[in-house]
Amino acid sequence: MMSMFPRSPITRARRWLATALLLAASSLAHAQLEVRMSSQFLVKGEQAILEYVVEGALNPRARLTIPEVPNLSIRPVGYGAEPRMSFGRRREFVFSYAVTSYEPGTYTIPPAVLDSDGATTSSAPVKVRIYHETDLEWSTVDVGGTNMRYAAAFRTIDDQPFVKEVLPTELKIYLPANQRVEDWGIPEFERDGIAAWRFEPRPSLGRANLLGTSYYAVSYPSTLSPTRSGEVRLGPAKLRLMTVQTSVRDFGSAFYAPANLVISPLTLNARDLPGGAPEGFKDAVGKFELSVTASETEVREGDPVNVNIIVSGAGNLDTMDPPQPIDSEGWKLYPPSSVQLGERRAIQGAASFRQFMRPLRPQNAIPPFRLVYFDPETEEYVRLLSNSIPLKMLPSTNPAPGHRAVPMALPMPVEEMTDILGLVNTGAKLLPAGTDGLIAKWWQLIPAAIAVILFFRMLQLHWFPRFHKDPDEVARMRELRKLDRAPSDARGFYRATGHFVERWLGDREDPVTRDILAKRDQTCFTEEVEGESVSRSERQRVLRGLRKLALPVLVLLACLSPTLRAEDMPATEPADGEPDALAAYEQGSYGEAARIWLESGPYDRLPADTLYNIGNATYRLGVPGEAALYWRRALSRDETHAEARQNLRFFERKFGSIAIKRPDYQYTLAKLPLVAWKNFVWAGAWMLGLGLLVFPATRYGSRLRIVAIAAMVTSPLLTGAGICGWYYYPDDARFAPLAEQAVITADRASVRTDAARNAPLVIEAPAGSLCRVVSERGEWSYIAFTNDTRGWLQTSRIGKLIPEGDPVPPAIPAPTEDDKSA
Known part of the structure; x- marks a missing residue:
């Protein structure tokens, strides 16, 4: 029995398949060479398996070099790197060696070097201890x-x-x-x-x-x-x-x-660590390397900076404290979070830390980070220092009036918060019921009607004439029938027949026609005629004129805006109690003002301006999380509400809320509603379709064709602009549907690993943070933030964007047990 668990053998066919995969693999540019050994403690003559492992792809021309160690035999097993699937179904390539020694002692196998077309990587050294069997x-x-x-x-x-x-x-x-x-x-x-x-x-x-x-x-x-x-x-x-x-x-x-x-x-x-430890030493023992990077090097004033710190090497990685910047003056540091990489029982590995830093004044660089550790091999303290990272700070998109920098974080007296925009449209009316989206759809009836007219005109010009007989043939048959009713006297008869011949058969050389004309001349022009009357057939000739139809002119309509503000909508009924709410707000009764606005009508008919005013009153009341919730609700009614979007941006920067970061151009796109960008796409499509219909519906030389050419040239530009605006529009529904979105309404919300107050803490979520409700369990909700952080939170600490039933008027919350224990 050579194995405790059964292992399937690698057949010859699988070896050839693995070789083909090796040939298709990419070059070893960033491969990590991991070393494993079946046992580091051997008796004389005992054999151990030494493995050098490369995860992912490996260049088939790669060569591994191991330095020789005196009194230690290291011989290869197999034929180079062999592919296999590790735990978790990850592909890796393994160089295997057999290690044996007959001389007791402690040996160090130096780092092995893997060379792949000039790109080299090294492994960690391995120590082996050989015992005598009598020990x-x-x-x-x-x-x-x-x-x-x-x-x-x-x-x-x-x-x-x-x-x-x-x-x-x-x-x-x-x-x-x-x-x-x-x-x-x-x-x-x-x-x-x-x-x-x-x-x-x-x-x-x-x-x-x-x-x-x-x-x-x-x-x-x-x-x-x-x-x-x-x-x-x-x-x-x-x-x-x-x-x-x-x-x-x-x-x-x-x-x-x-x-x-x-x-x-x-x-x-x-043994105790030697004295004289340098500044910054926090019980890091081993041999490490330090890497510090920043997720963003261009931020706006007041935005936090995310610094990623990776400590790799061998030592007490699982108990190590994160490195700190050498100079934190002018920065606000938040508690760092750590993520362990690899198995904790392994000495070799890496520890990853994430440090959030907020500049309190303009900065041009992120300060260097320092790691001080004790090397037990050299018995000396080593000081590692990372490079400073250049930082570009842009002016804030919404600077607070009267302030030169971003306001400090909490605490701040609510009554002194004069940095938000004031009320808007205090005479807002209720939204009319059942009119959502009508204008956005009905404007397309106009180009549809024009298309129907052009299509009918095209049929009239090219298809309807096929169902009519030749007018000449009809006239000729009609006059032939009239000859039957011609006068019986010779003069009248030959005059009529001669006229018919000259009109219809004048180009034919036939004895019959010549005889008829000769008799007509002899009968009608040899004697004096007192007067001639116009025959009925002569009068009917004037009826062969063509009636011309007037061609309708194509007018390209501009895209109508589908979203109307409350003051532009036709009012069905005024909001009750508006003067009372404004008076209560001006007197400082913010809770009463919010209640009056909220109860001024059914919630689903409250306009965006009213929801915005409720958010302002709630902010003044001292419940900032509820204020962010109502500003987001206002944007869900009207995504172009500039005041709500501006207040929300200021709030998230002030309180450090977890939200979706957007570039400036998306805020420019938000000046138009999302449906307007969609209508640009439809308008461009209608212009192209109507332009193509104009040509078969008009005759050559028509001026309407010039308008059609201009429309077809403009159509791709309008459609392209609409598609870009539609795709890059700042739509929070891409993060989660509106029904699943929620906002942290508590001043401080403890997100935990399980639905229990004594569960380990994941993160302290600031007020106004946007999250998605994944599931609910009793009084707890499992939420996900925009930064991929998840955890359990008490349901009372969040407010859903779309409330279930009528929302309760905002009020100052009482302290909870979670506040006391957090």
């Missing part, structure tokens, strides 16, 4: 009535570590090779002055020849770190294995038998 402590345990001989001990690299130094540690067990183990347990151990992670077995077994007998080598890797100086201890420990035994009495049947192993403690002598 093992042997014990026996009763297993199913027989004694089993085994060796077990805790092993570590250094017997005299420094306090808070992280050391690789293993629980190493040697069992007879003829012993079958079905279940490997987890050791239970004691700790005294040591912090250690749980020990778990590796998925594969090694082999060792000890005292002339073959043994399995089982490794339980972990790490330990002394928490105090002096003598510290790991263990003793107990480990329960489940073995499979063969019964001789029952004719070789198998049965399970437990084996309770006892492991002796590991005693270390921990």
